[in-house]
Amino acid sequence: MSIADNLKQVLDSLPAEVELVAVSKYHTNEEILEAYEAGARAFGESRAQDLKVKHETLPKDIEWHFIGALQTNKIKYIISYVHLIHSVDSLRLLEEINKHAARVNRRVDCLLEIHIAREASKSGFTFDDCRSLLQAGSHRELEHVRICGLMGMATFTDDERQIATEFESLKNFFDEVKAAHFTNDEAFSQLSMGMSDDYHIAVSQGSTMVRVGSRIFG
Numbered sequence: 001m002s003i004a005d006n007l008k009q010v011l012d013s014l015p016a017e018v019e020l021v022a023v024s025k026y027h028t029n030e031e032i033l034e035a036y037e038a039g040a041r042a043f044g045e046s047r048a049q050d051l052k053v054k055h056e057t058l059p060k061d062i063e064w065h066f067i068g069a070l071q072t073n074k075i076k077y078i079i080s081y082v083h084l085i086h087s088v089d090s091l092r093l094l095e096e097i098n099k100h101a102a103r104v105n106r107r108v109d110c111l112l113e114i115h116i117a118r119e120a121s122k123s124g125f126t127f128d129d130c131r132s133l134l135q136a137g138s139h140r141e142l143e144h145v146r147i148c149g150l151m152g153m154a155t156f157t158d159d160e161r162q163i164a165t166e167f168e169s170l171k172n173f174f175d176e177v178k179a180a181h182f183t184n185d186e187a188f189s190q191l192s193m194g195m196s197d198d199y200h201i202a203v204s205q206g207s208t209m210v211r212v213g214s215r216i217f218g
């Protein structure tokens with residue numbers, strides 16, 4: 001199947017209110033353009049330099065999402081145009097994004113990445129670390145970032161019940177955090193969870209945004 005066919009199949013399987021981010025990391029401009037011409041406008045990349053090159057060479061109406069580990073010395077490559085940073089995993093990173101965003105006079109949308117998987121290798125805040133961060137409240141002084149929700153990745157496993165339990169725990173945590181810290185903040189609305197192999201489970205557990213790569217690009 002072509003990229004366009006794959007994209008259509010994924011879109012057809014998603015409820016209309018769930019946003020699709022086509023994860024184009026490691027894929028060429030030609031492949032990205034195929035998805036673009038088939039209607040995709042939100043693309044996700046995990047390396048800042050790749051994102052910079054693609055942003056410079058591809059159509060300007062693409063929304064670029066950053067989904068990988070972001071080193072503070074790479075923020076400058078993406079800060080002036082990135083649409084949403086899904087992978088904020090420390091207060092220090094949030095502060096650095098804020099500093100760079102101030103320089104380019106932007107307010108940059110970010111998600112806090114939460115560690116829900118069993119694998120130690122995946123990054124993100126624990127629930128408790130995230131609670132402490134939000135209770136301390138210093139994020140509210142960062143005027144050039146806007147926390148728009150949470151992101152998480154489930155364990156890499158065939159056990160669908162395990163995956164569903166992890167996504168459910170993140171949805172419950174999202175609701176808790178929303179009620180405790182973002183009640184009157186409409187921007188706090190995104191729950192980014194679900195990839196090629198588990199996005200159907202994520203959607204059934206309340207995902208608002210899925211990040212699908214291999215299912216589209218092969």
Ligand SMILES: *Cc1c(COP(=O)(O)O)cnc(C)c1O
Pocket residue numbers: 023025046067068153194195196197211212213214215
């Ligand atoms: C690579 C990646 C994806 C997409 O993974 P697929 O399994 O190819 O759909 C989604 N989210 C993150 C954070 C990724 O690094």
